[in-house]
Amino acid sequence: MLSKKIKSLKYQNRNFSINSKKIKRNDIFFAIDGLTQSGNSFISEAIANGASAVVTSSSIKNQRYLRVHNVRKFLAEACSIKYKKKPKNIIAVTGTNGKSSVANFYYQILKNLKINSAAIGTIGIHYKNKFKKTYLTTPDTITIHKELNFLKKNGIENVCLEASSHGLHQHRLDNININAGIFTNFTQDHLDYHKNLKNYLKAKLYLFKNLLKKNSFAIIDTDIPQYSLLKKICNRRKIKILSFGSKGNTIKLISHYFLERQQIIKINFLNKIYNVSVNLIGDFQIKNLFAAIIAVYLSFKDKDKIIKTSTKINTATGRMQYVGNKKKSTVVVDYAHTPDALKKSLQTLAKQFNKKVDVVFGCGGDRDQGKRFKMGKIADQFASKIYLTNDNPRYENPISIIKQIKKGCPRSKVILDRKIAIKLAIKNLKMDSILLIAGKGHENYQIINNKKKYFSDQKVAKFFLK
Template sequence: MKLADLLQPQAVPAGKETLEITGLTLDSRKVEPGFVFAALAGVAVHGRRFIAQAVEAGAAAILTDAPVPDCPVPVLVAEDAPAELARLAANFYPKQPGHVVAITGTNGKSSTVEFLRQIWHAAGFDAASLGTLGVARGQSVETTGYTTPDSVALHKALDRLAREGVTHLAMEASSHGLKQRRMESVTLSLAAFTNLTQDHLDYHPDFDDYFNAKARLFTERLPKGCPSVINIDSPWGERMAELSRETGHIVFTLGWRGQDLQIHEITPRPASQDVAFSWRGQDFRIDIPLVGEFQVLNALCAAAMAWASGISQDVILDSLPRLTGVAGRLEKVGETADRAPVLVDYAHTPDGLDKLLRAARPHTQGRVIVVFGCGGDRDASKRRLMGEIAAREADITIVTDDNPRSENPALIRQAVLEGCPGAEEIADRTTAIARGVDLLRAGDCLLIAGKGHETGQTVAGVVHPFDDREEGRKALHLREGSHVL
């Protein structure tokens, strides 16, 4: 593709209109001959430090936010370089599914986009979901490693999915991705908001910045006149709904206080929940095969999004009792001979852990046992809070290592234990999980929280193979009569 095909006419350097561009990247290590290297500001360093390396690797042009003296290749200077990169990526990878919807919020995004994909599939559409778990389509999942991929990877994925026949795509929109303009030039037809609780305050300077980053999905990315689906069970949801209305969207609200879809009652069953709700004046009662109030909210948010995207109410209501859970989200990996279950969940925030533990309680006749830790190089203020929640909501707490990353894991555990001084401390996560399984008695439940679907543990900058689900299964195998999934 020619450089002139990627840029606005006035932005093309004189005499470089026919310069052949073979690819785009933000990573200087991935530059190939003919690539545009985007030298953007990062969390720790600016990409300008790697321009010489990119040029040596064959970069045909550099995109950045300030002039680069004596650069031997054309320099494309943009005031908002991240947004410009997204526009270049959209031109380089021009196709997108006809219906792309995005959902933001602290918790629930992964489950909601997957439930929406399942409803679309039941309606007969070739649908996919994109987010923390990767790209899911049919029975396959392709891991990406990011909630919202960088703009180049995102547009490349959109183009490929569209060419493969996907017509409906549900994607997660992280606060990082929105603030860093990764979703620029994505054509959205619908957006949704789940909730806002403490997370990512290592990246955002304060909670207002965190909210404002999420709000960009509605104030900047979703076109006027499009529908938005908002859970209004919190002041943040009310505020987001008002912003969406002011922007000119058709707002659909849900939740216990929802005006369009309102939950009235949730009755826990052994492996499901009986949910009574009203939907635009009609009352319904459906058994949804998911555990935890928050999963009901995710499922109904997906239902509202499906309706707003044009799916009939009958198809949606028929799909809800057939939904299947998401990997690493209250995922059952087995049970003891006494039928005490072992569940793995991604809960890694105070709100997430609180909801997880409270979700398990109605389904548990005996003790709720939890194994969890906190990640390093992330918001340290949530560690004690999560300890306090575990001490309050669980009967037995085992504090272990999560992903220490570059931090001293003992200090992370110490901070968590300040909130739950009566907990057991077992540094090795495999040993901690085995201990939790060993403690199980009839009527108990074991929750392994924090890593969910992840298949690695990052210690001192090195990723070691580790899967909570497999460790739970291994521990169950050692107990006679256990049933492993």
């Protein structure tokens, strides 16, 4: 039925759009409902700009209108038909933290093995030594289908893409033939959108309950609380589990220790023992690396070469990224913007370097307010010196955001100007401490009110380290 409706659009030579302002002559407008506004409110503008047809869920009688029950799902199917060519091996990685690192590690390993691949996500699209900027962790439905089609035409058959909870909930990855799904971990985030943890987890599980097909693969950490639930889902749907962790059936961690910025691990990878040294900061990066290694193994079966190449891995931009040293004190930038991520970052830095950890961080405006006090409390518990500053306050009052965080860490120092906060933190950094600049990671901007200005934690930190 849907296919007939899609064909009725005569879509072959027409572009699809979900933005009425970007509509051009003969485009097809999909009136998608957002959080605060209905796409139906922009139909008149779309038609005025030249839309030849409108897809809507409303019962409006007009020759140009095509009524469907769910516009988002219909758009995904329409895109899958219009942009039919896709890479053969598409892997989707979901979870609260680690998605960008897994996708980036996957790309790096295959690149070093001289195999064309791509990573799509928060950091952007990496392929063939090229880079495209994206504005969402999981791009909108039209963009993701177009980009996958583009990658296929450029000879790329292996893609790892980030599957955000928003993207999964909004059907952006529907009708894409996903060969494997990776689940990294699950902790609090995005409750401004999902309202509660139950809905948030449900959105993540959509990948395994609805999108993965029989005989596809699930790559899961045996050490996370959600493992047994994921195992039940996969067994019921006949999805093959490739696990990693302390009880992994594909990669089992035997031993692990630190040597300054290096981590030395001993693993059992499909019944063969390997000793591996990687130049990564953060013990949780080892789990991200395991997920990427297994994903690579699905398309390249030489274990020895995969492990050898894995030792050359570099950290993804803004993910436990080494910025520089002040004498013997290290400065690290990380995207940690959730309670769990901040806790793990502070804990692993103290563990890896055997030093106290100072932290510079804030919380984003117009986002989940419930995590602010929690992040303050975590900083109070695990950080030595705490500098509270602006993240991206957006339209919220920065002082209001800081007050909510400070309730959890009353001893913190407040410096709203992020540049000055970083400057002071570096100035006060002692030899027995590490500095973590958290929250923004790869972002090279700050949003205050309606203004977006250039700002890079890495560049600012490097400047003051000089």
